[in-house]
Amino acid sequence: MRRLLGVPRDYAWGSPSAIHRLMGTEPDGTPLAELWFGAHPSGPARTEDGTGDVRRLIEEDPDGTLGRDVLARFGAHLPYLLKLIAPRRPLSLQVHPDLERARARFAAENRAGVPLDAPWRNYRDPNHKPELVFALTTFEAVSGFRAPRRAAELLADLDAPLTRSLHATLLADPTPSGMRTAFTSLLDPATRPSAREVADVVDACRRRAADGSPSPRADAIVGRLAEEHPHDPGVVASLLLNPVTLQPGDSLFVPAGGVHAYLSGLGVEIMASSDNVLRAGLTSKHVDVGEVLDCVDYVAAPPIRVAPEVFHGATRVFYAPVDDFELSVTTLADGDCADGARPLPGRGPRMLLCLQGEMEVAAASGALRLRHGDAAFVRADDGPLTVHGAGTLVQADVP
Numbered sequence: 137m138r139r140l141l142g143v144p145r146d147y148a149w150g151s152p153s154a155i156h157r158l159m160g161t162e163p164d165g166t167p168l169a170e171l172w173f174g175a176h177p178s179g180p181a182r183t184e185d186g187t188g189d190v191r192r193l194i195e196e197d198p199d200g201t202l203g204r205d206v207l208a209r210f211g212a213h214l215p216y217l218l219k220l221i222a223p224r225r226p227l228s229l230q231v232h233p234d235l236e237r238a239r240a241r242f243a244a245e246n247r248a249g250v251p252l253d254a255p256w257r258n259y260r261d262p263n264h265k266p267e268l269v270f271a272l273t274t275f276e277a278v279s280g281f282r283a284p285r286r287a288a289e290l291l292a293d294l295d296a297p298l299t300r301s302l303h304a305t306l307l308a309d310p311t312p313s314g315m316r317t318a319f320t321s322l323l324d325p326a327t328r329p330s331a332r333e334v335a336d337v338v339d340a341c342r343r344r345a346a347d348g349s350p351s352p353r354a355d356a357i358v359g360r361l362a363e364e365h366p367h368d369p370g371v372v373a374s375l376l377l378n379p380v381t382l383q384p385g386d387s388l389f390v391p392a393g394g395v396h397a398y399l400s401g402l403g404v405e406i407m408a409s410s411d412n413v414l415r416a417g418l419t420s421k422h423v424d425v426g427e428v429l430d431c432v433d434y435v436a437a438p439p440i441r442v443a444p445e446v447f448h449g450a451t452r453v454f455y456a457p458v459d460d461f462e463l464s465v466t467t468l469a470d471g472d473c474a475d476g477a478r479p480l481p482g483r484g485p486r487m488l489l490c491l492q493g494e495m496e497v498a499a500a501s502g503a504l505r506l507r508h509g510d511a512a513f514v515r516a517d518d519g520p521l522t523v524h525g526a527g528t529l530v531q532a533d534v535p
Contacts, residue, residue, distance in 0.1 A: 137497065137504045137518060138193065139184035140487075140511040142171035142220070148420075154222035154402045158272070158491065159509035167224065173487050173511055173532075174217035176409050178260065181487075181513070190214060190513055194485075203484045203516030206534050209459065216461035218487045218532040219405040221269065226361055226399045228419035229370040231431045232265035234392040238412055241427075256422050260411045267407035268389045268442060268456045270463060270530075271382035272491070275401030278357060278377040280394050283436040284310035287318075287376050290351050294344060296336040298329050298372060312434040319376060319395075319434070322369040323416050323425045331367035338362040338371060353379040360399065361418060370397075370417030380439045387454050387463075389440040393433035404489070406532050408460040448478045459535060466529045468495070477522035482533035486514040486521070493527015 142159075150169025156162065159171070172179045180189040194201045198212040206215065233241065242262040250257045269275065282290070288306040291299045305318045321327045338358055345355040354375055361371040377395065382388055382403070390396050397418060415421055416428040444452035444465075451466040464481055472478070477498065488497060490506035497504050499518040506512060506529065514521065523529060 137499060137502065137515070138513050139504070140173060140181045140190070140513050141184055142173050142181055142511060143179035144168055145170040145172065145179070149223050149225040149227055151222040151224040151402070154224070154273075155220050158220065158402065161509065169222060170405075171220040172217060173219065173489060174409055175214040176217050176261070176411060178411055181511070183513075193513065193515075200517045201485055201515045206484045206516065213409065214485055215409055215459075215534055216487075216532055217407050217409045218489065218530075219407075220402070220489075221398070221405045222402045223398045223400050225364055226418060227397050228413070228415040228421065229373060229395065229397045229417045230413050230415050231395045231428050232267070232390070232392050232410070233259070233412055233414065233431050235264040237431065238262050238264050238410070258412070258414055258422070258424055258427055261409075263408055263410035263412065264392045265408050265410035265412050266389070266391050266456065266458045266460070267405055268387055268454060268461075268463060269382070269398070270387045270404040270406075270454065270465065271384050271401060272404065273384060273402045275382040275386075275388075275403050276399040277380040277382070277388065277396060277439075278374050278399070279380050279388060279390055279396040279439045280378050281312075281315050281319075281376055281434060281436045282378055284312075284315050287315070290354060290375055294337065294340040296333070296340040298333045298337050299340065299375075302372075302376075312436065315376065315436065316429075316432075316434040319373060319432070320429055322373045323429065325425065329369050329372070334362075334367055334369055334372055337375075338366070353381070357399065365418050368417045373417070378439050387442045387444070389442050389456050391433070391440070391457075393431055395428075395432050404463070404465075404491075404530050406456075406461050406463045408458065447481050450478050451481055453481055455535070462533060462535050464531045464533070466495075466523060466531070468493075468524070468526055470526045472526070473524035477524040480521040480523050480529075480531060482521070482531055484516045484534045487532040488512045488514060489530045491528040491530060493525060495523050495525035495527050495529045497529070498522050
């Protein structure tokens with residue numbers, strides 16, 4: 137087991153204090169949007185002793201660090217990326233590609249000579265990016281499409297030309313095809329609404345909210361997005377999406393092709409090891425509407441909340457419907473280990489992050505004491521783990 141230091145990401149939408157409070161570090165006034173614990177080439181977590189990073193550990197002994205099963209399935213790569221994420225302002229309206237598309241587009245951009253760090257590059261690796269977020273505070277998002285008829289009902293009493301047009305589209309074709317037509321009409325440069333048309337919808341939502349809206353969350357989201365991006369059609373597109381409010385301990389899974397935007401909160405996020413983000417709007421970063429529209433899954437579905445399985449009375453395991461990762465959260469109070477340390481489910485290469493308290497994690501090779509804010513990488517050949525102490529410990533591993 138090796139202690140790790142996370143890799144900070146200071147994206148403009150991040151909170152200047154939320155991750156610092158959680159990790160027990162001193163804020164410096166700049167936004168800290170994410171803290172990465174993984175082996176992605178653009179930000180591998182460093183060992184605390186300064187001797188290297190997780191990528192180097194894997195390169196030096198892939199069989200011992202990853203285990204034969206993970207090595208056979210994923211090659212000499214850690215298949216997941218664990219993060220803390222703290223949006224203070226809404227993220228972009230975005231989607232992530234499936235594995236086949238990521239591989240093909242990554243290769244195509246390489247052949248075209250697009251530098252990996254070019255701001256206009258879409259694909260920074262050949263991997264998909266399904267993800268799961270576990271809420272540590274109230275966490276707000278929009279994710280996936282509403283049922284077309286429900287979206288039409290939501291638009292029906294908004295007195296704006298653009299919402300009347302969208303309402304008519306969805307009534308005429310209340311299918312995924314109709315939703316695709318409506319969503320495309322908002323984002324495609326050929327049909328993109330004007331700033332005035334977007335502002336009319338924002339005004340209509342504000343009037344409805346003041347009059348006692350039947351959909352207060354949807355109207356509030358429109359108002360909030362408009363404060364950040366007043367003329368962006370993504371503001372209106374949010375009306376077609378499911379609003380999501382996670383309470384602490386809840387989780388949300390976003391599959392490849394799921395259009396979404398995180399709005400606010402603090403959470404633990406786990407995903408396939410990828411940095412492929414395709415943006416449709418609500419951002420100052422590179423936008424590629426055509427690529428987004430080709431990747432989006434337009435089938436209406438409620439947000440995917442993953443219910444955990446509970447092990448040993450202390451560990452909740454969130455099994456996402458992918459092969460790349462699973463997340464477990466172990467919470468122990470004083471006295472819970474009076475009868476001995478608790479086993480930690482999971483195997484293979486594991487990332488540990490102590491969110492509160494103090495926990496001692498033990499393997500056959502030795503033990504490591506983790507305090508609030510500490511992180512560690514566990515090799516596959518460290519074998520089974522046990523834990524005792526009082527606090528909360530997050531573990532990422534491979535199913």
